[in-house]
Amino acid sequence: MKMPGPDLTEHLAELQQRLSALTQAMSQADKSQFVQSLLAGLAERFELVRREDFEAQHRQLQRALEQLAQLEARLARLESSQTHD
DSSP, X not given: OOOOOHHHHHHHHHHXXXXXXXXXXXXXXXXXXXXXXXXXXXXXXXXXXXXXXXXXXXXXXXXXXXXXHHHHHHHHHHHHHHHTO
């Protein structure tokens, strides 16, 4: 696994320090809500999807690819039969 570059590592360390300082004065409930909001914002920003949604899209793509392969084979048979006529 590739490690982040020094710039990213420095930024992450700085972010960790800032978050630590920010959350020290918060109650446990506030910390939990803050983390949930932070993660939701990151998920939206990076366009993350739930695993279930990804798997559903993957199954749909697989079906489409199978149908495409069947149609290509059918077209090849039809073209072949026309050239032999």
